[in-house]
Structures are given as structure tokens and as C-alpha cells.
Amino acid sequence: MEAMVTALTTGITGIATECLSALGTIVPAALPIAGGIIVITLGIGVFKRMAR
Template sequence: MDGVTTALTTSFTSVATALTGVIGDVLPIALPVVGAMIVVTIGIKIFKKVVSK
């Protein structure tokens, strides 16, 4: 039973480390893209409000 517990712990630890690395690599790229999309969306809504009046 100890072998299974050790194997599962090691596997989950390596998966968590890999996911943390991927998030660390993707976040600097994804954050500005998502921010730009939010700014454009809000800008379009404001523009539509101003034009419709």
C-alpha cells in the first residue's frame, strides 16, 4: 500500500509542477491579450451608447 501511495504522491506532485510551469509560461502572453479584448469590448459598448443618443 505504501508503494501505491508513494507513486500517486509523486505523480500528482510532478503534474502540479508541470501545470505551474505551463501557467507561468502562458500567463505573460495571455494576460495582455485578454486585457485588450476587455478594453475593446468596453470601448464598443461605450461607442454604441454614444452613437445611439
């Protein structure tokens, strides 16, 4: 039973480490893209209000 608990703990820890590593790689690339989408959306909203 102890071996199974150790194996599961090791496996889950490895998965968590890989997920955090992937997030660390993805977030720096995703933030400018998300920021650009927000700026464009807000810009369209302001333009629509000004056009009325």
C-alpha cells in the same frame, strides 16, 4: 501498499509542478490579449452609447 502511495504522491506532485509551470508560461502572454479584448469590448459599448 506503501510503494503505491509513494508512487501516486510522486506522480501527482509532478503533475501539479508541470501545471504550475505551464500556467507561469501562459499567463504573461494571455493577460495582454485578455486586456485588449476587454478594452475593445468596452470601447464598442461606449461608442454605441455615444452614437445614439
